[in-house]
Amino acid sequence: MLATLASTHSGTTSVRSTNLRVAVNSSYSGKSDLSHGLVLELTVHSQDFGQLCETAYRWLTQGAQVASVQQELDQLTHDRPVSKVGFDSVSDVASRREAGDLWGYLSVAPVESLNVLYNPFTSRALEWLRESLTKRPESAGMDVGRYSDSGEISDSLIRLAVTFDEDLPEYVMLSYFVDEVKLVDSSTAAIEHERLLGVMEWACREFNVVFGHTSYDRPDRSTEHERFLRGPAPWRNTPNWASMLRGYSWLTVASADVVRALGGSGSLRNSGAFVEVAELPCGSYFLQATPTYAEYHDERVLSVYQALQPALVEGEFRRPSAAPGQPPTHMIIFDEDR
Structure with a gap:
């Protein structure tokens, strides 16, 4: 391989x-x-944190594209609103849709907060993701999946994440x-x-x-x-x-x-x-x-x-x-x- x-x-x-x-x-x-x-x-x-940030960003974006072997990312809708600080709930970025449609979101878990922040997986949210990574969050991720028969979020088809550890700079x-x-x-x-x-x-x-x-x-x-x-x-x-x-x-x-x-x-x-x-x-x-x-x-x-x-x-x-x-x-x- x-x-x-x-x-x-x-x-x-x-x-x-x-x-x-x-x-x-x-x-x-x-x-x-x-x-x-x-x-x-x-x-x-x-030893360069900037390089680690770029690695994390590319993994969650370009890496996700590589994993999208059935062009799932290309099928995502881009009409979702984007927050400059991130939404508090997944439902804000991937609310109920028609069965079989694709949903996708980005997530960031800041060090200074117990909350996880979300934005839809769209090009307009990538600047938010990049900026969030420069603050060295505990973790960040991307998920893409299909809505269930009832129109709810189901299991992810593609899921990638990055993790930073303060003890491993x-x-x-x-x-x-x-x-x-x-x-x-x-x-x-x-x-x-x-x-x-x-x-x-x-x-x-x-x-x-x-x-x-x-x-x-x-x-x-x-x-x-x-x-x-x-x-x-x-x-x-x-x-x-x-x-x-x-x-x-x-x-x-x-x-x-x-x-x-x-x-x-x-x-x-x-x-x-x-x-x-x-x-x-x-x-x-x-x-x-x-x-x-x-x-x-x-x-x-x-x-x-x-x-x-x-x-x-x-x-x-x-x-x-x-x-x-x-x-x-x-x-x-x-x-x-x-």
Whole structure:
């Protein structure tokens, strides 16, 4: 997927067609009766806050356009009013419409307020978004979806976000969210893989991505590996991207120093754990375990773990919670499984 990245750096938002043909693996061990959200999170590093702001802005605008593989953004209406300070409610920017119509909005969570501010996803609101990002909010995002049969806002078709952490002033986290079911269901898997892999390819080509992972979405933004480790909060591991990995997953981005410590890209290719090992323009490496998400379980997870284990952040493992509704544990290797 990303083999040509190192030689195709570009400032445009277009990506080549992936022509994905997805065969859903019926033995997918992670399926459950509950739907769980997945997040692709990319850690971008820069000592220049202005550059981090520009990265965040481009992720929420150009990145959203890349993910709009069925031209959803082009179908949005632009007759919504725009507020210079932001609206207090989603209903102010995406009120009831006809079933099947598209809705879209931008959101910003300022540091100094418990409120979230909104504006419609239109060109007229982009100046508000850019200015809001310069104030280093806790987070900002964009959502696009279709109105339900009753004319109400339904689940997002495209959802991207950025997160700033006051304890990590040199970083911005770029997130792309997708429902796990959409990646394994035969009616949606192809288009959802095209969205996710397309936006990841674009971002890895454009930005200084020093770490990346695909994990279940949780408030502390932990990887699957960190989820079961006792010890410091996950954010404390972020600055150590040059010497360790916060986790391993279906799609992983590792720094050049980490890959070198693991024996180099050739060693990772020869491990048999990855279908793709590609150097990025920023020097990091993109590692893809299987062609599709549905294939990433059991022996494939173990192979990735064994290939990356020497670089993983260390700690004492704890067993999964017995509480109902928790995401499955098929993407993590426990001591007895090694």
